[in-house]
Amino acid sequence: MKLLRVALASLPFLALIPGVLFANRIEPFVLGLPFLFFWVIAWTVATSLIMAIVYKLDPHTHEPDED
Amino acid sequence: MALSLIALTFALAIALGLLSRRGKRMDLEQWTIGRRGFGVVLVFLLMAGEIYTTFTFLGASGYAYGRGAPAFYILAYGALAYILAYWLLPPVWRYAKEHHLITQADFFAHRFSSRELGIAVGLIGVLAMLPYLALQLKGLGLIVEVASGGAVGATTAILIGTAGLVVYVIASGIRASAWTAVVKDGLILIVAIFLGIYLPWQAYGGIEPMFRELTATHPDLFTLHLPQGTLWFMSTVLISALGFWMWPHAFAYTFSARNENAFRKNAMVLPLYQLFMLFIFFVGFAALGLVPDLAEPDLALLAATAATLPDWVLGIVGGAGVLAALVPGSLLLIVIATLLAKNGLALAPAFAGERRITLAARILVVPIAIAAGAFAVFGSSGIVGLLLLGYSYITQLFPGLVLSFAARRSISTAGVFAGLACGVALVSVLAFTHHHIVALLPFLPDELTGLNDGIAALVVNIIVLFAVSAVTQRKRA
Known part of the structure; x- marks a missing residue:
């Protein structure tokens, strides 16, 4: 299970290099934004969603918390 | 007003x-x-x-x-x-x-x-x-x-x-x-x-x-x-x-x-x-x-x-x-x-x-x-330039911190010290001479021209950390 969480959390790191190389262009505009700008935003949102899944899968986060 | x-x-x-x-x-x-x-x-x-x-x-x-x-x-x-x-x-x-x-x-x-x-x-x-x-x-x-x-x-x-x-x-x-x-x-x-x-x-x-x-x-x-x-x-x-x-x-x-x-x-x-x-x-x-x-x-x-x-x-x-x-x-x-x-x-x-x-x-x-x-x-420097200089220095602490948890037995205090010293020295040389690592070491390929100075220093830091750790731990053994 820990391996799955580490693999999930590694995805944004692994996606960044091929993603930026692929997205380094202006066209097509998506949601009114140049493509590279849109891609960085989409990647950021995906990172947050992945971390939410990692959090749900983490047994530490279900323990009761001890201004 | x-x-x-x-x-x-x-x-x-x-x-x-x-x-x-x-x-x-x-x-x-x-x-x-x-x-x-x-x-x-x-x-x-x-x-x-x-x-x-x-x-x-x-x-x-x-x-x-x-x-x-x-x-x-x-x-x-x-x-x-x-x-x-x-x-x-x-x-x-x-x-x-x-x-x-x-x-x-x-x-x-x-x-x-x-x-x-x-x-x-x-x-x-x-x-x-x-x-x-x-x-x-x-x-x-x-x-x-x-x-x-x-x-x-x-x-x-x-x-x-x-x-x-x-x-x-x-x-x-x-x-x-x-x-x-x-x-x-x-x-x-x-x-x-x-x-x-x-x-x-x-x-x-x-x-x-x-x-x-x-x-x-x-x-x-x-x-x-x-x-x-x-x-x-x-x-x-x-x-x-x-x-x-x-x-x-x-x-x-x-x-x-x-x-x-x-x-x-x-x-x-x-x-x-x-x-x-x-x-x-x-x-x-x-x-x-x-x-x-x-x-x-x-x-x-x-x-x-x-x-x-x-x-x-x-x-x-x-x-x-x-x-x-x-x-x-x-x-x-x-x-x-x-x-x-x-x-x-x-x-x-x-x-x-x-x-x-x-x-x-x-x-x-x-x-x-x-x-x-x-x-x-x-x-x-402009505002972003000032922060990037700070980051180049402070990131040199990363290998020592992470390895202190992940591989404490394979690194020595002397290794962390030496790695830090080399990393910080290289950042200082690059920052104050306004040279890039490729200009400083001409044998490096031109494709590395865009590489952040801090990353170049971090690579040197890690190599020195492991090399000195290996030597000092062998001596101790």
């Missing part, structure tokens, strides 16, 4: 600082890490407070104005840094709590059983934080200068900003930084969203028309190309993400948490929270149409506001900017003073004892602020 509103914002921040300390005994642990009593919300405010600083408010809009697409690195490195926080901060927090550690230098000294390494780490921390503090003061200076309509010169404005920061820090502590961050983030988000929608509409008739027109007039603005190509982007994102939690003040708010789950919860939310930064990029792009050819790109947000909106709006925007500098600036100043007092002066018998160290830390605030103010006045 604008200057009066900015002064009023500053007075309110001081009042909030004084209110936050009511009923708290201001010893070193309370002043520096809030007695490890901060819940998820206060830790969120301190971690999020790091997103919306002068660096973002003026630096990111200025970078978008002056460079275009390279500014997107600011969004990317934050997201990666929060992933690292999820795994890195809980063990650091547990170790610090178990051993009652207060500063980052304490952590390294204890983890490697070496007081000398603690002193070296403290010095590197101070060296890296001075440009970071200087950029907050530079931002304060720009705000006062623009709000006064140029009546107050840049140097005088930085001096006023420095004096204001000193008063704020001496009057309060980390708890005040956390509570002022509530007001600061609220005000900055309102200002950023308003300007991010209003200015593109004013200049181009909307956000999409702005991008369409800028693509036609500045065809290279929204793609990465040399010298800031994809290699520059990746290596700058990496150095900033790895260094994000190496700042001594990041250790301070890590230690201030009541439990380790605060970091995990915040790692989910913060990548989304930083998306508000998009509006600040929009402001920088809109400024290209409203105030073209600015000599100082960091002025883009303020100049575009002054050119299109009434004086009282500039006052509110300037007030938000003042808070954006005060919160991180105060945290930096508290941590530098504590590092120097607790891990430097405290080694001298004259400063033995908790009360004397606390007093020394508060007195040290003044000379440190003056040094950072001088850096802001005489340094020639």
Whole structure:
């Protein structure tokens, strides 16, 4: 299970290099934004969603918390 | 009018600082890490407070104005840094709590059983934080200068900003930084969203028309190309993400948490929270149409506001900017003073004892602020350049910290020391000779021209760390 969480959390790191190389262009505009700008935003949102899944899968986060 | 509103914002921040300390005994642990009593919300405010600083408010809009697409690195490195926080901060927090550690230098000294390494780490921390503090003061200076309509010169404005920061820090502590961050983030988000929608509409008739027109007039603005190509982007994102939690003040708010789950919860939310930064990029792009050819790109947000909106709006925007500098600036100043007092002066018998160290830390605030103010006045770098220099230094601590948990038996204290020394020396040589690593080592391929200097130094650091560790451990065996 820990391996799955580490693999999930590694995805944004692994996606960044091929993603930026692929997205380094202006066209097509998506949601009114140049493509590279849109891609960085989409990647950021995906990172947050992945971390939410990692959090749900983490047994530490279900323990009761001890201004 | 604008200057009066900015002064009023500053007075309110001081009042909030004084209110936050009511009923708290201001010893070193309370002043520096809030007695490890901060819940998820206060830790969120301190971690999020790091997103919306002068660096973002003026630096990111200025970078978008002056460079275009390279500014997107600011969004990317934050997201990666929060992933690292999820795994890195809980063990650091547990170790610090178990051993009652207060500063980052304490952590390294204890983890490697070496007081000398603690002193070296403290010095590197101070060296890296001075440009970071200087950029907050530079931002304060720009705000006062623009709000006064140029009546107050840049140097005088930085001096006023420095004096204001000193008063704020001496009057309060980390708890005040956390509570002022509530007001600061609220005000900055309102200002950023308003300007991010209003200015593109004013200049181009909307956000999409702005991008369409800028693509036609500045065809290279929204793609990465040399010298800031994809290699520059990746290596700058990496150095900033790895260094994000190496700042001594990041250790301070890590230690201030009541439990380790605060970091995990915040790692989910913060990548989304930083998306508000998009509006600040929009402001920088809109400024290209409203105030073209600015000599100082960091002025883009303020100049575009002054050119299109009434004086009282500039006052509110300037007030938000003042808070954006005060919160991180105060945290930096508290941590530098504590590092120097607790891990430097405290080694001298004259400063033995908790009360004397606390007093020394508060007195040290003044000379440190003056040094950072001088850096802001005489340094020639822009706001983003100052932060990248700080990151190149502070990220050199990353291998030692991570390996102290992941492979403690395979690294030696001497190896960490030697790696740090080589990494910091290389960053200094590259920074002060204004040479790139490829110019310094001509046998390297030209394709590495965009590589961030800090990454080059980090590679040298890791190689030396393992080589020296192997030699010293073989000798011991």
